[in-house]
Amino acid sequence: MRVIRVDASTATILLTEAPAPKVRDRQTGEIAKDAVTGETLMTVGVVYIDEGESSLIQVTVPESGVTEGLTVGAPVSLPGLVARPWQSVFNGKERHGIAYRATAIAPGAFSMAQAG
Secondary structure, eight states: OOOEEOOOTTOEEEEEEEEEEOEEETTTTEEOBOTTTOOBEEEEEEEEEETTEEEEEEEEEEGGGBOTTOOTTSBEEOTTOEEEEEEEEETTEEEEEEEEEOSOBEEOOOOHHHHO
């Protein structure tokens, strides 16, 4: 499926859940790895606020892209943020959603659009 670049330049993004290893298989506890590099993948919870609307999303980031100094509740930046629509059938039921991935997560600042 198509990968869609997300322009977060006017958004305020706040960390809601500290980085944690992404679980690939909940039954076995297997941790997800990047298919190309083999690097451990992490998930972070953020609230994405833009143009007066907000969404709670989970973002996957490679472990090497997790920067020191992250604080829950503080603004963060997500360079290289992309959205990838997905769909699957599980137990005979169709499921679908959007998976988010970024190249890194770092402490950020409130956007000027939100600060005014």
